[in-house]
Amino acid sequence: MHRKPFYKKGWFWIIVVIFIAIIIPKGGSSKEKASSNSDKGQKEEKVLKPTKTSNKSKSTSLASEKTSTSKEEKSNDEPSVPTEYKNALIKAQSYSSTMNMSKAGIYDQLTSSSGEGFSEEAAQYAMNNLKADFNQNALKKAKDYSDTQYLSKQAIYDQLSADAGEKFTAEEAQYAVDNLKTDYNRNALKKAKSYQDDMSMSPDAIKDQLTSSAGESFTPEEADYAIQHLGN
Numbered sequence: 001m002h003r004k005p006f007y008k009k010g011w012f013w014i015i016v017v018i019f020i021a022i023i024i025p026k027g028g029s030s031k032e033k034a035s036s037n038s039d040k041g042q043k044e045e046k047v048l049k050p051t052k053t054s055n056k057s058k059s060t061s062l063a064s065e066k067t068s069t070s071k072e073e074k075s076n077d078e079p080s081v082p083t084e085y086k087n088a089l090i091k092a093q094s095y096s097s098t099m100n101m102s103k104a105g106i107y108d109q110l111t112s113s114s115g116e117g118f119s120e121e122a123a124q125y126a127m128n129n130l131k132a133d134f135n136q137n138a139l140k141k142a143k144d145y146s147d148t149q150y151l152s153k154q155a156i157y158d159q160l161s162a163d164a165g166e167k168f169t170a171e172e173a174q175y176a177v178d179n180l181k182t183d184y185n186r187n188a189l190k191k192a193k194s195y196q197d198d199m200s201m202s203p204d205a206i207k208d209q210l211t212s213s214a215g216e217s218f219t220p221e222e223a224d225y226a227i228q229h230l231g232n
Helices: 010-048 052-077 083-099 103-111 120-129 134-149 153-161 170-179 184-199 203-211 220-228
Strands: none
Touching: 083 103, 083 120, 103 120, 134 153, 134 170, 153 170, 184 203, 184 220, 203 220
């Protein structure tokens, strides 16, 4: 009697089926495990990534708060200027720009009871903060004295620097007469005609008046020019 080969027996195929059933689930589980591990790694990478934007925003916020605090402290440190002081400065600017007054002249006008009547403190604040070119003011005053009153060079200087006059400094008055463009011969002649017509003075008396230090203070040459052209 011949024996059947083992692979033709029923128990062999039962073993094969069981073996295959065991192998297939393990393979699928391995793939799922690999996929799970990959997802887990990606999640961990996302969690560990640093948040640079958040730190930058925080730094900007701190810098803004610091700047705001600095501005508030600076504002608190600056003293407020009284209204009287501001008004005195406005008046001082007006006297300088429209009337070409000297620094001392403006101060006196601001504090005078017959003038603006500001306190000395307000007037001093105005002078300390006034932006003006007093050399130019003196020069404009000098031109006015020459064109309207026909004064001599010396008389203009005296009028500009006198306490009873414009009260410019000696340096400002000197700047004015040194830079004034005018014809003093013409001024002397205008004065001479005025003395002749209004006071009926003789030529000699007119000449004396023109050259006298107590009179017009023209130079002898300017006075001679006036007398020579008096009849013209």
